[in-house]
Amino acid sequence: MERKVYLDNASTTYVSSEVLNEMIPCFNAIYGNAGSLHKFGRDAVAIVDKARDRVKEGVNAQKSTEIYFTSGGTEANNMAILGVAHAYANKGKHIITSQIEHHSILNACKELEREGYEVTYLPVDKTGLVSLPDLLHAIRKDTTLISIMSVNNEVGTIQNIKSIAKIAHDYDIIFHTDAVQAVGQIKIDVQDMEIDLLSLSGHKIHGPKGVGALYVRNGIKIEPITFGGNQERGKRSGTENVPGIAGLGKAVENATKNYLITNKKLKTIRDYFLDKLAENVEYYQINGHLQQKSNEILNISFYGIEGESLLMLLDLAGICVSTGSACTSKVAEPSHVLKAMKIPDDIIQSSVRFSFGTNISKADIDYVIAELSKAVAKLRAISPIQAGRI
Numbered sequence: 001m002e003r004k005v006y007l008d009n010a011s012t013t014y015v016s017s018e019v020l021n022e023m024i025p026c027f028n029a030i031y032g033n034a035g036s037l038h039k040f041g042r043d044a045v046a047i048v049d050k051a052r053d054r055v056k057e058g059v060n061a062q063k064s065t066e067i068y069f070t071s072g073g074t075e076a077n078n079m080a081i082l083g084v085a086h087a088y089a090n091k092g093k094h095i096i097t098s099q100i101e102h103h104s105i106l107n108a109c110k111e112l113e114r115e116g117y118e119v120t121y122l123p124v125d126k127t128g129l130v131s132l133p134d135l136l137h138a139i140r141k142d143t144t145l146i147s148i149m150s151v152n153n154e155v156g157t158i159q160n161i162k163s164i165a166k167i168a169h170d171y172d173i174i175f176h177t178d179a180v181q182a183v184g185q186i187k188i189d190v191q192d193m194e195i196d197l198l199s200l201s202g203h204k205i206h207g208p209k210g211v212g213a214l215y216v217r218n219g220i221k222i223e224p225i226t227f228g229g230n231q232e233r234g235k236r237s238g239t240e241n242v243p244g245i246a247g248l249g250k251a252v253e254n255a256t257k258n259y260l261i262t263n264k265k266l267k268t269i270r271d272y273f274l275d276k277l278a279e280n281v282e283y284y285q286i287n288g289h290l291q292q293k294s295n296e297i298l299n300i301s302f303y304g305i306e307g308e309s310l311l312m313l314l315d316l317a318g319i320c321v322s323t324g325s326a327c328t329s330k331v332a333e334p335s336h337v338l339k340a341m342k343i344p345d346d347i348i349q350s351s352v353r354f355s356f357g358t359n360i361s362k363a364d365i366d367y368v369i370a371e372l373s374k375a376v377a378k379l380r381a382i383s384p385i386q387a388g389r390i
């Protein structure tokens with residue numbers, strides 16, 4: 001049988017059997033609408049409530065009512081950015097974010113700019129970190145929101161979230177973080193980290209696609225961005241996706257409870273990959289912070305070759321990786337994250353993201369390295385650029 005090695009877990013993950021088991025009854029036995037008053041409706045409400053408690057526990061919120069279910073990380077991010085900006089427009093119309101955010105943040109900010117808001121996009125250093133002096137410098141009297149992602153989806157760099165949140169609060173500014181790539185990778189504690197709003201998504205943590213959540217600290221106002229039946233306490237209209245929510249609840253519970261074990265396994269496999277890579281391949285660089293990073297993600301530029309061509313050769317060998325982030329990889333533009341890290345265009349074009357899962361064995365990695373070194377050699381043989389000269 002042809003070997004398949006899936007190294008694209010930062011774009012999506014398989015649904016775990018525990019999560020699936022939690023979801024299946026919601027498609028048939030418990031199919032009520034959570035908005036109905038009868039028994040079928042009440043049973044659906046019980047499922048949604050249980051999931052809300054699980055998400056609350058997972059992020060250490062104070063109350064379950066601080067959790068709002070959404071259609072994923074994108075909607076949670078839109079709700080946070082637009083919702084806070086609109087609710088606090090009387091106080092000011094300036095927002096701070098970073099240049100390396102996911103497009104669901106960047107494009108929501110662009111929408112605010114069209115509405116007359118001003119947005120500061122903070123630069124990052126060559127490891128992908130936002131600088132705290134830069135942040136302090138950007139703060140204005142009319143700044144209402146700072147939104148900085150916890151873990152970057154392309155390079156895995158982990159931001160200094162606690163310090164950033166502290167600065168925000170020193171200046172009475174609301175702090176949001178996109179934690180879509182952080183849940184299950186680092187400890188999430190909204191109280192300890194002083195996070196006011198946090199976005200998460202199901203499909204990155206062995207949950208279903210099309211479901212996510214936004215944590216909003218009690219007392220923080222958000223204006224809704226969808227209008228309808230006033231579900232989710234008026235903040236997110238639309239019939240609740242009960243199977244998805246049930247799956248999300250279980251996925252968040254598992255990811256947050258097991259993050260230390262997950263991390264240990266991912267580190268072992270990632271380090272094994274790096275050792276084997278060093279033994280077998282020459283002329284490459286690892287993009288992103290070398291220590292302050294998620295163990296799941298490795299972004300590597302192989303000098304002298306096109307990342308896209310490497311992706312295709314690996315795909316032929318049954319190995320799945322990505323170039324850029326999954327959501328934008330069909331766009332031919334160079335990664336905005338690597339660009340913000342001041343990586344030259346030709347090095348950006350030669351980059352590939354490997355994102356590991358706990359189901360990957362050392363034998364899988366041996367296979368990947370063998371195929372990778374063959375593919376790199378093949379592409380370099382036809383490349384006009386000499387890798388060793390870069």
Ligand SMILES: Cc1ncc(COP(=O)(O)O)c(C=O)c1O
Pocket residue numbers: 010011071072073074075077102104149151152153178180181201202203210211212325326327
């Ligand atoms: C950092 C980050 N934020 C937000 C999202 C969007 O989440 P979703 O796919 O659930 O809309 C992603 C997905 O790639 C992501 O990596």
